[in-house]
Amino acid sequence: MIKYIKWELFNEFQNKKILLLIIGIVYMVIGIIPITSIKGAFLELFYIAFIIILFISLFFSFIYGAKRTISSYKNKTFLLESMISSSPNKILLTKYFLAIFFNILWFLLFLSGVLLLLFKFDINAIKTLIVIVFGEDFSDIYEFIRTTFLIFISTITFTSLSTFVFVSIKSYFPNFNIGSTLTFIISYFIGSIILQICMPIMNDYWVSIILNIIFSMLCYFGTVYFVKNKFEVYN
């Protein structure tokens, strides 16, 4: 599986090299140029781009892994994957690993942007931004880590749920052209229903974590079942 991971990563970075270059340039310009010299439309453009990147990277740190996992079943390389008789369990686990990796990567991009802000401005600006984004003041670092971990676990649950939804729909309706957006909407809808059902016990932090893990595992085994027995290479 090492070579599979290597090529998936290499392919992903090749496809995203222009986007990563733009992010790099914007971060560099924002980091290098002193605030006092911020004048003119040109630099304002960089700041607008910077804010957009911050929001996109935060959004992607929740959703990118799931989107990527779904796309992996539509890419032409899935045909190559399908030729391998080795267990789909192993391949799906690798896909999850890659999904987590990319979620973290986008989160790190977001975090480095926030640190850049911290470097340029003061701590209060960062706090204001965090309150705007998360709706909570994380002056307590322990609380921040706890919440980040819960969000991180939730993104894994969302990845496994949306992959399960996509694969099961394609297994039963192979001619139905479902994209990632519709998959996300259905997954979000299912997730909300389950959340409502589990709400009375979800208030406890560790119960939430355990329920998320159990739910991810159920979706994982469901996906593996469909890939083994029903899913067709349709592209």
Added chain:
Amino acid sequence: MKECIQMTNITKQYGKKIVLNNLNLTLSSGKIIGLLGPNGSGKTTLFKTIMQIVRQQAGEIKICGEDVSYLTRKYISFMPDREFLYKNMTVYNAINYYCDMFEDFDLKKADELIQILNIDRTAIIDQLSKGNKEKVILMLTLARNVPIYLLDEPLGNLDPLIKHEMLKVIKSVSNDNNLIIISTHLIKDTEELIDQVIFLKNGQIAANFLKDDLLAQGKTMEQYYIEVFNND
């Protein structure tokens, strides 16, 4: 000779369109088989069903005596009719990838095939001409040691020299322990190579015969093909 593929009453539909219609087929090792039929006759679907990358709605398939499933893919080396490798792979990378993914991949055999087909290991596959891409994929497919090889349109739109090289390589891999099935439109090009011919028409076997039997009747494969498919 071992029984490699046994298909009983196979039906496959895409929506309302029946692509394989109650198809029965038994094939044994030791032969190169030509699967011929016009576009849409079900050749690719037949291959995909054997590979279980599409699933039949009815019927039973046995591969090397085992009920077909994702596990029986280990018996089959499949060359699809379209690209499926990573964009930036070199030939060398692709060989390593195959070696890692398929336990039955034979590096020594791959080396020999590279020599015969005159393939540049350092070339990026995506930048190769169509003919050279086909050669690389054929090399990767045939370098696996499996009982069944499925080659889907391996010779389409290639120049005569490359066709000749590829046919030579296919012939060299064939032995009593394996079965090679080639789906193609190019009857004349493959006539020399194949031992048995299957004509597929509207998802059913229209004819299944040994090439020598046909030649004994004084007919060429092309003449017989026209005879069978001209009635539509």
